[in-house]
Amino acid sequence: MSCLKGCINKKCETNKNKQTYPEKFDYCPKCGERLYYVCKECYTQLPDGSKQYCELCWEKKQNAKEKAVDAVAALVDLIPNGGAAVKNIADTIGKFSNRRK
Numbered sequence: 001m002s003c004l005k006g007c008i009n010k011k012c013e014t015n016k017n018k019q020t021y022p023e024k025f026d027y028c029p030k031c032g033e034r035l036y037y038v039c040k041e042c043y044t045q046l047p048d049g050s051k052q053y054c055e056l057c058w059e060k061k062q063n064a065k066e067k068a069v070d071a072v073a074a075l076v077d078l079i080p081n082g083g084a085a086v087k088n089i090a091d092t093i094g095k096f097s098n099r100r101k
């Protein structure tokens with residue numbers, strides 16, 4: 001995954017549209033200002049190109065991911081014989097939709 005750069009010149013169209021450029025761009029093609037690494041999500045200027053997201057958005061993403069993992073884990077716990085049951089359900093749904101064709 002590569003980082004994205006954005007124009008932090010508030011008067012620039014690039015900034016207004018929250019447009020991003022690939023990392024190899026050093027200057028804004030629209031206004032000529034220097035480009036900085038920006039958060040992919042909220043366009044906040046980042047100190048370096050080591051991350052694609054600012055801390056806030058990164059945290060939000062991590063939380064969302066953890067919640068999804070928890071939800072799946074909880075589901076598997078609920079069903080006796082966990083994964084196998086989920087696979088059976090998937091197979092049944094598959095058969096059902098085949099029959100309807």
Ligand SMILES: [Zn+2]
Binds near residue numbers: 008015
């Ligand atoms: Zn610009």
Ligand SMILES: [Zn+2]
Binds near residue numbers: 039040041044053054
């Ligand atoms: Zn952000």
